[in-house]
Amino acid sequence: MIVEDEEKVSEVLKAYLEREGYKVYSTTRGIEAISLFKAIDFKLVILDLMLPDISGEEVCKIIRRTSSVHIFMLTAKGNLDNRIEGLNIGADEYLIKPFSPRELTARVNALFRRLNLDKDTEKFTFNDGELIVDYNKRVVKLHGEEVSFTPNEFDILYTLIVNKGRVLTREQLIYKVFGEDFDGFDRTIDVHIKNIRKKIESDTRNPKYIITVTKVGYKFGGENK
Numbered sequence: 001m002i003v004e005d006e007e008k009v010s011e012v013l014k015a016y017l018e019r020e021g022y023k024v025y026s027t028t029r030g031i032e033a034i035s036l037f038k039a040i041d042f043k044l045v046i047l048d049l050m051l052p053d054i055s056g057e058e059v060c061k062i063i064r065r066t067s068s069v070h071i072f073m074l075t076a077k078g079n080l081d082n083r084i085e086g087l088n089i090g091a092d093e094y095l096i097k098p099f100s101p102r103e104l105t106a107r108v109n110a111l112f113r114r115l116n117l118d119k120d121t122e123k124f125t126f127n128d129g130e131l132i133v134d135y136n137k138r139v140v141k142l143h144g145e146e147v148s149f150t151p152n153e154f155d156i157l158y159t160l161i162v163n164k165g166r167v168l169t170r171e172q173l174i175y176k177v178f179g180e181d182f183d184g185f186d187r188t189i190d191v192h193i194k195n196i197r198k199k200i201e202s203d204t205r206n207p208k209y210i211i212t213v214t215k216v217g218y219k220f221g222g223e224n225k
Contacts, residue, residue, distance in 0.1 A: 001040070002026040003059065004048040005076065010127040013046065017108060030054040034062055042069055044108065049075040057089055064090035068138070070111060070151050072104075080187075088190040092152045100171075110179045114118045114155075122160055126222030131200060131209065132144040135160060140200070147199050152177060154193050157200075160220040162211065193218060 002024060004010040010026045017024050024041065027033050030051040031202035037045070043164075045063065060071055073091040074080070083094045093111075095104060122135040132141040138154055140147045149157070155177045160168065168176070170189045178188075193210055201207045211221040 001033065001042045001044075002046045002054065003030065003051065004028065004046070005051050006048075010114055012101050015102060016105045020105060020109060022108070028052065030056065030059045033059055037063055037069075039068070044070045044072065044111065046072045046074060046104070046108075047091075052108060057086075060086075060090050062152070064148075068149060068151055068154070072107070074099075079138060083188075084191050087188065088195065092150060113178060122162075124224075126209070126224060131222055133157065142200055149196075149199065153192055153196050153199075156189070157196055159208075159224070160218060164220045164222075166218045167213045167216050172217065189218075 002010050004013070004026065005028045007028060010028065014024045014026050025036055025042075027036060028051070030053050033045075033047075036042075039193075046202055047056045047059060051059070056073065056075070060073070063069065063071065070092045071090060072093045072095060073086045074095050074097060075086070076097045086094050093107060095107070124133045124135075125131070126133075130143060133139075135158055138151075140148075140149050140154065140157065156173060159173060159176045170187075173189050193212075194204075195205055197210055199205045200209055207221070209220060209222045211219050213219055
């Protein structure tokens, strides 16, 4: 679904994506986007932040209450604080206007290539069942209760788990999770790590699962029990 208040921009993006074989819905208004989202099982939402009725940020927050669908934010707000805010409320990618429709299409294709990779069914249990990560169902449970993760948060956690014992740099995590086409900033990983810790760590200042290795990167510290 494309949520973009500039109809000409929306039409161009829709044409590029349909040429790649995607089924695309579009709207210029946030309220209609929420209604469409409730009615249709979308795999990706491309969301402009400057909408005529409610803000794209509010649309993102409403979607994130019930769904882990991938969300690409489109905006002219390009400074670091804006990007961090977008990631904190649930965006998976952040594209700054103006951008090339070809670039957006390439990012969408890269996303679906990653999603369609065949991986073995895997379920990991740590610290006497305190933390359970089920790759096949893409579910994270803490103390038996399911925890809501965005797709990128889940992929980062999973990547750290399958590389348990290794320290991964930000660049390695970006390559493994976002792919070689990623054109963001390396601190994106830090924002996601902060959000993951809030969800699974009892003490974020003294984490036991996502360990920071100073001046290098991150590693997973859960015990296989």
